[in-house]
Amino acid sequence: xxxxxxxxxxxxxxxxxxxxxxxxxxxxxxxxxxxxxxxxxxxxxxxxxxxxxxxxxxxxxxxxxxxxxxxxxxxxxxxxxxxxxxxxxxxxxxxxxxxxxxxxxxxxxxx
Amino acid sequence: xxxxxxxxxxxxxxxxxxxxxxxxxxxxxxxxxxxxxxxxxxxxxxxxxxxxxxxxxxxxxxxxxxxxxxxxxxxxxxxxxxxxxxxxxxxxxxxxxxxxxxxxxxxxxxxxxx
Numbered sequence: 001x002x003x004x005x006x007x008x009x010x011x012x013x014x015x016x017x018x019x020x021x022x023x024x025x026x027x028x029x030x031x032x033x034x035x036x037x038x039x040x041x042x043x044x045x046x047x048x049x050x051x052x053x054x055x056x057x058x059x060x061x062x063x064x065x066x067x068x069x070x071x072x073x074x075x076x077x078x079x080x081x082x083x084x085x086x087x088x089x090x091x092x093x094x095x096x097x098x099x100x101x102x103x104x105x106x107x108x109x110x111x
Numbered sequence: 112x113x114x115x116x117x118x119x120x121x122x123x124x125x126x127x128x129x130x131x132x133x134x135x136x137x138x139x140x141x142x143x144x145x146x147x148x149x150x151x152x153x154x155x156x157x158x159x160x161x162x163x164x165x166x167x168x169x170x171x172x173x174x175x176x177x178x179x180x181x182x183x184x185x186x187x188x189x190x191x192x193x194x195x196x197x198x199x200x201x202x203x204x205x206x207x208x209x210x211x212x213x214x215x216x217x218x219x220x221x222x223x224x225x
Contacts, residue, residue, distance in 0.1 A: 031211045042202060042216040043154070050211075088154065092210045098144065098167045099210045103153035 002027050002093050006102030014110050019076040021105035023089035030094035032065055032072045037104070038085045046074075046087075076107075084109050117203050117217035124224055129191040132220045135184055136205030144214065145178055145188050146202040154202070160186065161209060193224045 003026040013019050023032065031050045035043040047056055049065035049072060056063045062075045072089055086104040093100075116135040124130050136143045144159040158168040160180045171178070175194070180186040190197055200221050204214040 033214070035214075042219050043204075043214075044216070045213045048211075048213065090154075090214075094211075096161075096166050097210060098156045098159045098170075099214065100156065101146075101154040 002091070002097065002100045004089060004091050004100045004102040006089055006105055008105055009103065010106045010108065012108045012110060013079050015081060016078050019079050019083070019107055021074050021087050021089075021107075023072045023074075023091075023102050025070045025091050025100075027093055028069050029091040030069075030097075032069075032089055032091045033099065034063060034072075034074055035088045035090060035101075036085050037088065041085075043088060079107070079109050081109055081111060083107060115203055115205050115215050115217035117201075117220050119220060120218060122220060122222045124193055124222070126194055126224055127192045128224075129189065130193045130197075130222060130224075132188040132201050132203075132222070134186045134188070134203030134217060136186070136203070137207075137215055138184065140205035140207050140215075141183070142206045142209050142212075143180060143186050144204045144206075144210075145186070146204065146216075148200045148202060148219070149198075157188070159210065190222075193222075195224045198222055198224050 005024045033048045034046040037043045053067045054065040060077045088104045090099040090101045118133045145157040157170045158178045163180045178188045200219045202219045204216045206212045
């Protein structure tokens with residue numbers, strides 16, 4: 001079945017440093033979504049990418065979808081303590097396929 | 112809208128007992144998803160429904176797990192009999208247009224089987 005790999009599993013950064021998490025799929029995706037989960041909370045939708053090579057920005061967050069639609073990245077510029085949490089990518093192969101989530105990257109920020 | 116509502120928020124049960132988790136999706140959403148989250152396995156899709164019909168149940172671990180959606184506003188996930196390895200947080204999510212639209216998650220049910 002479809003597999004979505006996400007790295008790194010954990011990332012410690014100093015406040016103000018940048019952060020990037022990477023997502024790779026074993027198969028071509030029809031779309032990829034990104035979610036954020038705060039400690040003790042539930043996943044909250046951030047964005048969806050559907051086009052090959054697509055780049056979207058939300059303030060300090062930049063999302064990219066690879067040309068082959070098999071990989072994606074989330075980059076946060078100048079991290080803040082409010083960015084703490086786990087960031088998940090989730091992809092669908094299309095048709096009736098449900099979303100397959102990566103295992104997430106836990107972002108830990110040291111003030 | 113109150114969002115996706117799950118109950119109970121916490122459940123502690125003894126091994127061998129039946130457990131029923133409940134979910135009320137957002138009104139008007141036509142797809143509903145059940146996920147299980149553990150540290151080891153992350154977020155796993157168990158099953159999803161479209162217009163109350165199960166579309167993909169390949170993630171359901173085994174026959175001890177069953178899910179129903181009798182109408183557009185209610186779904187249940189049942190585990191019978193429960194085992195300690197079923198301990199996890201179970202999330203329900205709904206979308207307005209299948210797996211390729213924004214998913215809204217409930218607060219989750221933390222299940223502990225002792």
